[in-house]
Amino acid sequence: GAGVSQTPSNKVTEKGKYVELRCDPISGHTALYWYRQSLGQGPEFLIYFQGTGAADDSGLPNDRFFAVRPEGSVSTLKIQRTERGDSAVYLCASSFTGGAREKLFFGSGTQLSVL
Amino acid sequence: AQSVAQPEDQVNVAEGNPLTVKCTYSVSGNPYLFWYVQYPNRGLQFLLKYITGDNLVKGSYGFEAEFNKSQTSFHLKKPSALVSDSALYFCAVREYNNNDMRFGAGTRLTVKP
Numbered sequence: 001g002a003g004v005s006q007t008p009s010n011k012v013t014e015k016g017k018y019v020e021l022r023c024d025p026i027s028g029h030t031a032l033y034w035y036r037q038s039l040g041q042g043p044e045f046l047i048y049f050q051g052t053g054a055a056d057d058s059g060l061p062n063d064r065f066f067a068v069r070p071e072g073s074v075s076t077l078k079i080q081r082t083e084r085g086d087s088a089v090y091l092c093a094s095s096f097t098g099g100a101r102e103k104l105f106f107g108s109g110t111q112l113s114v115l
Numbered sequence: 116a117q118s119v120a121q122p123e124d125q126v127n128v129a130e131g132n133p134l135t136v137k138c139t140y141s142v143s144g145n146p147y148l149f150w151y152v153q154y155p156n157r158g159l160q161f162l163l164k165y166i167t168g169d170n171l172v173k174g175s176y177g178f179e180a181e182f183n184k185s186q187t188s189f190h191l192k193k194p195s196a197l198v199s200d201s202a203l204y205f206c207a208v209r210e211y212n213n214n215d216m217r218f219g220a221g222t223r224l225t226v227k228p
Contacts, residue, residue, distance in 0.1 A: 004158070033216075042119075042205050042218030043159070056214040091158060100147050100211045101166050106158035 002026075004107035006092050012113045013082055021077040021110045023092030029105070031098030032075050034067055035091040037109070043091055049075060050098050082114045117142045119208050121219035128196045128226055136191040136222045138206030148189040149207040149216070150180055159205060165189060176200070196226045 005024040013019050025032050030051055035043035045059040052072045060066075064082075069075040079086055089111050093104035118141045128134045140146055147166055151159040163174025170182045180191045189206060203223050209216045 033214075035218075040220070042207075042220050045215040045217070048214040059215065093159075098214070100209045100213065101164075103149065103161040103164060104159075104216060105161070106151075108156065108158045 004092055004094055004105050006090075006107035006110050008110060009108065010111045010113075012115065014115050015082060015084060017082050017114075019079050019082055019112065021079075021090050021112070023075045023077070023107060025073065025075070025092070025094030026105055027073075029094035029096055030072070031095045031102075032069060033093040033095075033104060034075070034077050035093065037089045037091055039088075046077070048098070055098075079112075082112075084114050087112055087114045117146070117208050117210055117213060117215070117217045119206050119217055119219040121204075121206055121222045123222050124220075125223045125225070128224070130198050130226050130228050131195050134193050134196045134200070134224065134226070136204050136206075136224060138189045138191065138219060139187050140189060140206070140208045141187065142208060142210050144210050144212075146189075147209045147211070148180075148182060149209070150174065150178070150189075150191050151205045151207060151218075153203040153205065153221070162191070162204075196224075198226050198228055200224060201226045 007022045032049040034046040037043045048056040049069045064080045067077045089109040091109045093106045095102040149164045150162040165182045173179045206219045
């Protein structure tokens with residue numbers, strides 16, 4: 001596609017429920033990143049994929065968070081037993097190879113609200 | 116560990132006046148520095164980056180930034196602000212061996228007519 005696509009744009013769920021957030025990166029980009037942005041804060045790194053593998057998941061806050069990218073393209077961020085503190089905008093980004101010099105292309109994000 | 120500071124939460128300027136949005140960084144090695152802009156309900160859009168070479172880098176929409184190694188700063192500038200420049204601006208830093216692009220907390224720029 002022309003840009004990074006994220007669905008849904010908004011997700012409202014109840015505390016304790018399971019949610020999945022989807023990211024479709026720019027075609028041909030091997031690197032994919034998930035970030036979380038809380039109100040009044042900058043994006044916070046969660047996980048980085050190089051191809052199909054999670055090359056760095058050091059930013060995931062706890063084991064309730066998990067992400068996959070089975071075919072090296074679309075990625076899904078999964079959150080189990082959601083908590084109110086998980087409410088934030090979840091941003092996905094991609095880049096061509098993942099090199100540190102490359103700019104990231106961001107999607108519009110998924111606004112997650114946990115009631 | 117790498118980090119970024121944006122000391123101003125808010126910057127207000129009049130249209131036509133020059134603007135500066137400040138950013139300082141901390142890294143253990145050589146930094147790669149970036150500026151992004153975020154409009155309401157939109158993702159972050161890349162403005163410019165410093166990798167190496169000339170300390171003054173030019174980017175999109177007439178923005179430029181100056182890398183100052185001694186002051187560990189990378190301030191964003193524009194000679195003449197437009198009302199349409201009003202948005203949230205983020206500075207970011209990344210080291211060559213780090214997968215984490217670290218962002219500042221953001222600065223809200225308001226340009227008044």
